[in-house]
Amino acid sequence: MKKVMIGNHAVSWGALRSRVEVISAYPITPQTQIVEALSEMVAGGTLDASFIKVESEHSAMAACIGASVTGARTFTATSAQGLALMHELLHWASGGRLPIVMADINRAMAPGWTIWTDQTDSLSQRDTGWIQFYCETNQEVFDTTIQSFKLAERLDLPAMLVLDAFYLSHTSEPVDVTEPEVVDEFLPKRESRFRIDTSDPRAFGALVKPDAYMEMRWQLQEAMRSVPGTLREIEDEWEKLTGRRYGAIEEYRSEDAELLLVTSSTITSTARHVVDERRERGEAIGLVKMKMFRPFPTEDIRRALAGAERVAVLDRNFSPGHGGIFAEEIRSALYDVPPEDRPTLFGYVVGLGGRDVTPDVIDGIIDRTRKAEQPERADLWVGVEL
Amino acid sequence: MSDRERDVAKPRDAGREIPPIAISDRSTLVNPTGSWKYIEPRYEDRVAPCNAGCPVGIDIEGYMYLIGLGKVEEAAELLLRENPMPAITGRVCHHPCEDACNRASLDEPVAIHAVERRLGDMALAAPAPPPAEKSRSERVAVIGSGPAGLACAYHLARLGYATTVYEAAPEAGGMLRLGIPEYRLPRVILDRQIARIEAAGVEIRTGVRVGRDVPWSELDGFDVVFVAPGAHVGKDSRIGDAEEVDAIRPGLEFLKQVNAGGRPDVGDHVVVIGGGNTAMDCARSALRLGACVTVVYRRTPVEMPAIPQDVKEAKEEGVDFIFLAAPTVARSENGRFLGLECQRMELGEPDDSGRRRPVPVDEGRFTVIADTVLTAIGEDCDLTFLPPDVQTEWGLIQVSELGESISAPLFAGGDVVDQPRSVADALGSGKRAAVGIDRFLRERAGEASDALDVTGLRFAGDGNISAARYVHDDPIQRESPVNEVVTWEQMNPHHFRHAPRHEDRYLSVEEIRSAFAEVNFGLSEKEALEEADRCLNCGVCNRCELCLIFCPDMAITRRDDGSGFDVDLRYCKGCGLCAAECPRGAIVMTREDL
Numbered sequence: 019m020k021k022v023m024i025g026n027h028a029v030s031w032g033a034l035r036s037r038v039e040v041i042s043a044y045p046i047t048p049q050t051q052i053v054e055a056l057s058e059m060v061a062g063g064t065l066d067a068s069f070i071k072v073e074s075e076h077s078a079m080a081a082c083i084g085a086s087v088t089g090a091r092t093f094t095a096t097s098a099q100g101l102a103l104m105h106e107l108l109h110w111a112s113g114g115r116l117p118i119v120m121a122d123i124n125r126a127m128a129p130g131w132t133i134w135t136d137q138t139d140s141l142s143q144r145d146t147g148w149i150q151f152y153c154e155t156n157q158e159v160f161d162t163t164i165q166s167f168k169l170a171e172r173l174d175l176p177a178m179l180v181l182d183a184f185y186l187s188h189t190s191e192p193v194d195v196t197e198p199e200v201v202d203e204f205l206p207k208r209e210s211r212f213r214i215d216t217s218d219p220r221a222f223g224a225l226v227k228p229d230a231y232m233e234m235r236w237q238l239q240e241a242m243r244s245v246p247g248t249l250r251e252i253e254d255e256w257e258k259l260t261g262r263r264y265g266a267i268e269e270y271r272s273e274d275a276e277l278l279l280v281t282s283s284t285i286t287s288t289a290r291h292v293v294d295e296r297r298e299r300g301e302a303i304g305l306v307k308m309k310m311f312r313p314f315p316t317e318d319i320r321r322a323l324a325g326a327e328r329v330a331v332l333d334r335n336f337s338p339g340h341g342g343i344f345a346e347e348i349r350s351a352l353y354d355v356p357p358e359d360r361p362t363l364f365g366y367v368v369g370l371g372g373r374d375v376t377p378d379v380i381d382g383i384i385d386r387t388r389k390a391e392q393p394e395r396a397d398l399w400v401g402v403e404l
Numbered sequence: 405m406s407d408r409e410r411d412v413a414k415p416r417d418a419g420r421e422i423p424p425i426a427i428s429d430r431s432t433l434v435n436p437t438g439s440w441k442y443i444e445p446r447y448e449d450r451v452a453p454c455n456a457g458c459p460v461g462i463d464i465e466g467y468m469y470l471i472g473l474g475k476v477e478e479a480a481e482l483l484l485r486e487n488p489m490p491a492i493t494g495r496v497c498h499h500p501c502e503d504a505c506n507r508a509s510l511d512e513p514v515a516i517h518a519v520e521r522r523l524g525d526m527a528l529a530a531p532a533p534p535p536a537e538k539s540r541s542e543r544v545a546v547i548g549s550g551p552a553g554l555a556c557a558y559h560l561a562r563l564g565y566a567t568t569v570y571e572a573a574p575e576a577g578g579m580l581r582l583g584i585p586e587y588r589l590p591r592v593i594l595d596r597q598i599a600r601i602e603a604a605g606v607e608i609r610t611g612v613r614v615g616r617d618v619p620w621s622e623l624d625g626f627d628v629v630f631v632a633p634g635a636h637v638g639k640d641s642r643i644g645d646a647e648e649v650d651a652i653r654p655g656l657e658f659l660k661q662v663n664a665g666g667r668p669d670v671g672d673h674v675v676v677i678g679g680g681n682t683a684m685d686c687a688r689s690a691l692r693l694g695a696c697v698t699v700v701y702r703r704t705p706v707e708m709p710a711i712p713q714d715v716k717e718a719k720e721e722g723v724d725f726i727f728l729a730a731p732t733v734a735r736s737e738n739g740r741f742l743g744l745e746c747q748r749m750e751l752g753e754p755d756d757s758g759r760r761r762p763v764p765v766d767e768g769r770f771t772v773i774a775d776t777v778l779t780a781i782g783e784d785c786d787l788t789f790l791p792p793d794v795q796t797e798w799g800l801i802q803v804s805e806l807g808e809s810i811s812a813p814l815f816a817g818g819d820v821v822d823q824p825r826s827v828a829d830a831l832g833s834g835k836r837a838a839v840g841i842d843r844f845l846r847e848r849a850g851e852a853s854d855a856l857d858v859t860g861l862r863f864a865g866d867g868n869i870s871a872a873r874y875v876h877d878d879p880i881q882r883e884s885p886v887n888e889v890v891t892w893e894q895m896n897p898h899h900f901r902h903a904p905r906h907e908d909r910y911l912s913v914e915e916i917r918s919a920f921a922e923v924n925f926g927l928s929e930k931e932a933l934e935e936a937d938r939c940l941n942c943g944v945c946n947r948c949e950l951c952l953i954f955c956p957d958m959a960i961t962r963r964d965d966g967s968g969f970d971v972d973l974r975y976c977k978g979c980g981l982c983a984a985e986c987p988r989g990a991i992v993m994t995r996e997d998l
Contacts, residue, residue, distance in 0.1 A: 210425070212425060219431040219433075222427055224432070225426075238424070
């Protein structure tokens with residue numbers, strides 16, 4: 019069944035098809051439409067779930083944690099300041115190994131007060147132990163929502179799927195909404211390893227002494243390390259059922275490229291267009307889309323980028339005092355590539371606070387990268403006029 | 405790798421299985437978190453303000469609680485323990501309970517009167533319960549079958565005494581029958597309620613005026629006499645002269661005539677003098693006889709002693725009011741009464757009652773035309789029937805808190821003692837006297853008394869006496885009760901939902917003007933139960949279980965018999981959440997070992 023829907027509703031439909039059992043959320047622009055649609059599905063009886071209204075995002079995540087500990091498939095959605103308010107509990111969710119799935123609609127952090135997109139909100143939660151997927155299209159959003167539950171529940175890890183505010187969240191596209199029986203086959207009811215059981219009462223999240231804490235963190239890290247392999251298996255299965263797959267990263271016309279663009283989220287679609295034009299003109303320019311940011315797909319990135327002459331990373335985010343966050347992580351991943359295969363990396367900071375990244379902007383970045391001998395600095399800001 | 409490196413790298417209990425999450429391997433009962441606390445919660449029920457504000461001393465909160473449990477019959481039973489005539493007070497009481505209701509701070513007070521009325525009517529529809537066993541040998545005579553006399557006799561009968569009520573009028577009821585018009589209190593309700601009091605073991609002898617029809621010596625066989633004759637003599641207005649005597653008449657006399665079925669010709673224009681309940685009853689009765697009615701009152705609406713609801717109803721029915729005016733002389737021409745000349749007044753300094761005294765305004769004279777003037781400026785008691793050795797003062801009998809006069813074994817109550825003149829206050833004085841008489845007789849019989857002091861018997865110390873408390877019983881088994889009113893500030897409003905008050909339904913104004921049919925229909929059974937559901941059960945645990953839900957240590961458990969909750973102090977860490985969340989202020993935090 020194909021339906022035209024906005025990105026936010028692609029999330030709602032993904033959650034519906036995943037048969038989530040508990041939803042707890044607090045409204046925030048530009049996320050609200052996700053849980054609004056879900057609340058209507060619950061109220062109308064289409065979705066058999068508990069919808070827990072709360073007074074803050076901190077409580078929303080707390081409610082999700084409580085629900086997830088009981089074994090329920092649990093979902094929430096938020097943005098920006100709301101995600102920041104959840105911060106403490108994001109650790110509780112991952113440390114408790116709870117497979118909660120959350121949609122974060124990327125919205126720049128205030129102040130100045132803003133509702134437009136950039137990725138600093140989700141990337142600020144880099145170290146909380148959540149899987150992170152940055153989606154490009156509404157179809158990918160729908161598919162990734164369902165896949166995230168399967169992946170999260172297989173590995174007992176929470177997962178965050180991330181969408182650009184407005185460019186994706188509020189933009190309509192056709193989405194092939196997979197039939198329920200297909201999704202049910204792909205994603206059966208959750209089975210949890212640990213859950214609250216009143217006949218065998220235990221304490222969850224209690225004091226852990228130094229002689230065991232590291233072992234728990236090690237197991238968390240091992241689970242994260244299993245994500246790429248497990249994701250491949252899950253995507254194989256999904257592809258068999260629906261014909262669609264995305265990968266942790268995607269290489270687009272990157273064969274023999276001298277210059278590779280690295281993008282994430284909706285900037286990728288614009289970059290595809292620019293790459294097509296440049297290829298038509300015979301220029302050896304390709305594209306690598308990074309969908310998965312945590313765990314970091316180090317092996318995939320090394321393989322994709324090694325051998326290119328230059329790499330231009332487009333970051334719609336930055337870490338004050340350092341640079342674009344994707345660029346810094348990619349730079350770190352490339353350190354182990356032998357010097358003769360290691361590309362020169364140009365890290366561009368673009369489109370903060372929702373500023374449009376047009377084909378002209380990307381063309382400018384390509385020209386600037388090709389002309390330069392070396393990057394002038396680690397973070398190259400695009401379009402800043404002072 | 406050296407052994408040392410291996411030791412550092414590996415956990416000390418190598419080989420043990422460490423789970424991926426922090427989960428205990430057994431129940432946390434091994435951790436007595438109660439050792440952390442220095443304060444602990446205690447369930448302490450307090451007194452709801454309605455109970456304290458009720459002159460009858462009804463456990464309103466208690467019956468609301470029972471209705472909440474679906475125990476409607478038990479609720480009616482509890483009500484009847486404290487009030488012999490709920491079908492009557494539910495209709496005519498000025499319900500100060502509602503003025504005290506904490507719910508007013510949330511939205512609107514609970515319509516307690518309507519719930520009481522419905523319970524009273526339901527009890528009348530059910531078979532009468534058997535009378536109490538006559539366990540006492542003493543006998544009590546009661547003079548007067550108004551609310552005070554009937555209440556005293558009823559409560560004494562429940563305490564096991566044989567009681568006989570003497571009523572001068574042909575039918576029992578006192579002012580309920582003689583003074584209150586039928587449109588406020590249908591006679592069928594009055595008759596059935598009195599029949600119920602008789603069925604409870606009270607003997608009523610009507611048409612017998614003690615001191616005239618039978619001598620006082622006939623009462624010698626009784627151990628105690630309770631005197632409650634009521635106030636039946638209208639105060640003299642001192643206006644008019646002999647010529648106008650037919651046109652100017654005491655309002656109470658008019659009311660008695662109408663209430664007995666008479667339909668006197670009052671002409672087209674009736675003026676009622678006064679601002680109390682008698683004035684309102686006169687005005688509305690005259691209206692029903694077809695007259696245009698004007699009430700002349702010397703103060704302002706604020707100072708009117710009448711029940712505000714009755715004033716409102718009178719206005720809605722079409723009664724006119726002239727405030728700040730006092731009649732001075734009757735005007736007549738050629739022997740024909742024309743009306744009253746009145747003096748404009750203004751409010752001056754407060755008088756002894758605390759109300760501002762009206763003083764004349766210069767040049768402020770005007771005339772109101774009238775065919776009949778009904779004076780309703782207060783009533784006095786006729787005490788001429790009393791034996792000469794009974795002491796009276798200012799036309800009243802002085803009594804103790806429990807109704808005992810210095811001429812014991814003579815007790816008194818109702819309008820003949822110094823207290824507000826309302827049905828509820830009369831019922832309350834009858835109950836107090838019943839307790840006083842029981843104590844008096846037991847003391848005289850040399851029986852040990854383990855009764856609480858009177859303050860303990862009264863709701864919150866200064867409300868009226870609870871008959872249930874007097875027999876050491878609490879029909880709803882309150883937990884560690886503290887005899888203090890719970891204030892709104894002591895409660896937690898955040899768990900209450902707003903809900904509009906159910907308003908009584910009325911006969912339309914068109915329907916009432918020519919008939920004496922009951923004006924107020926009250927609430928349906930369903931509406932009354934919904935209204936009872938609005939009760940917040942102030943100060944009393946109603947098993948809402950919020951404490952149990954909020955306790956982070958799961959230290960609160962429900963008792964198997966449903967009588968309440970226990971706090972497991974081994975695990976309560978004294979956080980105080982239960983006390984903070986309790987909507988009713990029924991949990992307090994106390995210092996451990998103090």
